[in-house]
Amino acid sequence: MAKRNKIAIIGAGNIGGELAMLVARRELGDAVLLDIPEKEGVAKGKALDIMQTGALDGFDSKVSGTADYKDIAGSDVVIVTAGVPRKPGMSRDDLLSINLKIIRSVAAGIKEHAPHAFVVVISNPLDAMVYEMKKVTGFPKERVVGMAGVLDSARFQCFIAEAAGASVKEVRTLVLGGHGDTMVPVLSACTINGIPVTQLVAKDKLDAIIDRTRNGGGEIVKLMGTSAYTAPAAGAIAMAESYLKDQKRLLACATYLDGEYGYKDLYMGVPVIVGGKGVEKVVQIALSAEEKAMLDKSAEAVRGLINDSAKL
Known part of the structure; x- marks a missing residue:
């Protein structure tokens, strides 16, 4: 049965x-x-x-x-x-x-x-x-x-679609790093139906969108007086469903890193394949020198947080 x-x-x-x-x-x-x-x-x-x-x-x-x-x-x-x-x-x-x-x-x-x-x-x-x-x-x-990168990527996706005047369903985004002010929206991986977003949205608008994405949670807290809950729940359900149905979706998740991207013994947002065995693969993508530098900064902030936790 x-x-x-x-x-x-x-x-x-x-x-x-x-x-x-x-x-x-x-x-x-x-x-x-x-x-x-x-x-x-x-x-x-x-x-x-x-x-x-x-x-x-x-x-x-x-x-x-x-x-x-x-x-x-x-x-x-x-x-x-x-x-x-x-x-x-x-x-x-x-x-x-x-x-x-x-x-x-x-x-x-x-x-x-x-x-x-x-x-x-x-x-x-x-x-x-x-x-x-x-x-x-x-x-x-x-x-x-x-659950972090899925939510941050969704926020980035929403803002990009609005700026480009395009359907949010056509936008693909990726946000890596810690779930905080040092997160890394990866412009090189951002497309609208396969077209690089940098060809469709002006640089000054993209810079503003990146800042808004990094402060996306805080923006909602200021408006509502408490944390977001609809989109965070949807992000977690996307991860759970991919596991339960063995969908093998590529999602940005806070995952334990053991050498990937050059980091060890910390959790940070990176693209992974989520299937019936859980996190089945950490996907390592090529990053520009600027993106890697930002990811290093984010990893440093996460490491500080983990070190603080160990003292409590």
Whole structure:
């Protein structure tokens, strides 16, 4: 008898609720929405709301809420969004000491109850959080990834399409590096239906778009008073779906590097193939001297964040 996929979502906040809805609407499997005991009612309430939506939208995925890690047992995928969201004026680095404690507790729960899961981390500061997840769980690098490059590339893609007056579906972009101010939008890999974007959008506009992409998260925080959640959830679902369906999509993900691009023992956004075995291949692309220098700077910032984490 065929078995449904099981997707556990740790954190029932804005992103968690959106994740559960996307899992259900796409019928990727059954979803378990988990939060701390004080917010168990929120997790159960959102799950019930989504289940009732299924009666209207015509999906039959099961969604449940819980505060007990035992309920994530047997999960094929675990998506982690637990932690304190950014508030206006707060950098991702400011979150480090708070969210580090949370991610260590979450990682211990996943290690005990879902030891064979593919883990996607969304919690910020992303690069440090996903590194800590792998460290605590001891899972192989193929099964622990961070959602960053997919989101940053989507933001870049959106801004490019707007500037070019083109359909966003025709734009291809790639953003590498850490998930923060030092991220590297790779112009040399940016095209609109195969045409280099540099032939279609003026340099001054592209420079402004790159700056806007780097500050894309902060822009939304200033407007809403909290972090983005719709696009981040969609990014994580793209990664989870590629794993569950063995789609072998090429996606920019925060991946453990062991010599690729010249970096060792750190997580950073690079293009990878995500399939049924997890991260099946790190794709090393040619970068211009300027792009490589920016990536080096980003790697240095990520390394600093990881070193700070080790002291806490």
